[in-house]
Amino acid sequence: MKYEELYATLRRRGVLWPTAEIYGGAQGLYDYGPAGARVKRQVEEAWSAWFLGLSDDFYRIDPGEILPEAVVRASGHLEHFTDPEVVCGKCQSHFRAETVLEKFRPEGVDGLSPTEIGDLLHRFPVKCPQCGSTELSVPRPFNMMFGFQFGATGGERAYLRPETAQSSYLAFPRMWDVGRHALPLGIAVVGKAYRNEIAPRQVLFRLRAFTQAELQVFFDPESFPLPFASVASESLPVLRVPRRAAGEETPVWQTAQSLVEEGLPQFYVFFLVHLFRFFRDVLRYPRESIRLFEKSDAERVFYNRIQFDFEVKLESLGGYKELGAVHYRGDYDLSRHGQGSGKDLSVALEGGRRVLPHVLEVTFGVDRNVWSLADLGLSVEGDRTVWHLPPYLAPASVGVFPLMKKEHSAEARRWLEAIGRAGVPAEMDAGGSIGKRYARMDELGVPFCVTIDRETLAAASLADRTVTLRDRDSKAQERVTLATLLARLGATRVAPQPVRLDAVG
């Protein structure tokens, strides 16, 4: 579906809309409505189940969103999220200070004040790369973090976290004490992160407040036991750096085993497979739409030793978009926070060996994936629009309709309550014609509908009564009892289960 049409559909159905819409909205901020909030929450839960299911030593925590300045200084965000810009006085173009000065100052401009950068502009014959003018000036530094005064006196500063990962690093020592004193230890966070993006775009793709689901796996660099054999033959659509250098855009299907033979560590490839399977088996993205895009040395953030972005081809956004990634971050994070805090963050393993754990990070953009589920799942089929959401991600499992409002509403309510008591989210709709109600549920991705009619009321007890069960994707109908219905609905609400790290490989 095209971008505008997709966004209009989502707004019309109350899936999402701009924050402060009556004031004209605000760039990069969106609110989820009932259906959107439901889908988003179920994506978060599915993600948690899939990644926490790997091991009993993987935990989800719920840390705060505000970080004291010392934390972001140690993590490097204070310097690296500051990206000084230079403005051309003649053509008004903006450039990164680092870019226009690179010829004269190869060591970069990190840590320099605006005044110091201004001095450099005068000292060297720096020209505007756009128009050649020398009238360059430095605007105030742009920091991608939202920072603010913390406390009454105003002496301290704090920041909204620019990524959830930092919270997990900070939690590591405490989690080590609380846990089994064993590696690997996994810490997951699903929560908001905030970045003051220069140009938010494309609704859920470049937000200023967004939800991340991130797993940090702390492991012993000398030993990371996992059942690699169980994933060795899995094929992955990868686009590695040499192939990219040759100008190729399309991935090659390669087995996990062959990636290891090409030099990637087993533990890294294992998590590539695990994230790939999440996209393919849980979110049910078409495998042909996915590619694992390897970042080169130059593109990678400096502390990442290996980085593959998970990209999915989206019609609405005209190409591949990053929806998640696997980063091998080495010991960068614990060593930086060790220095910053003055604490020793290494741990003693069985046998007495001390080790500063390495970190493998799996990131996942929740909002982007809600958009992608809509992009890949919504299809116009004749005169109806159907959202082919996996049932366990749908905003409701079943729509309940009285065939005729007057005669069947009371009985429909009875079924609605019975289904609700079984823990299955159901929604009643008595408005308009029966066909209209089917259409509404189709568009919201509700996988099943039941209709209460005269025949339902023919049987005396609720247990003997039957309704028409209609399937969203096939439009097929069948007559079922309440017990059959609940069993059927229950079965579709179960997402696939992951392998376990301690599974026999």
Added chain:
RNA sequence: GCGGUUGUGGUCUAGUGGUUAGGACGGUAGCUUCCCAAGCUACCUACCCGGGUUCGAAUCCCGGCAACCGCACCA
């Protein structure tokens, strides 16, 4: 952030200075023994915000906000 384009009910849109601002879809209520957006009746909802020009502004001008496209950005 820069440049271009745009902004009319929930959605799509007609409307180039004077209109009761029109239509379609949608929603609500009712009728219709109603299982795939049927039909009939009634009703609901709009000129992005603020200034200016003018006797009069949805329409022209300025500013703001927002969206789209391109550039830049995306530790």
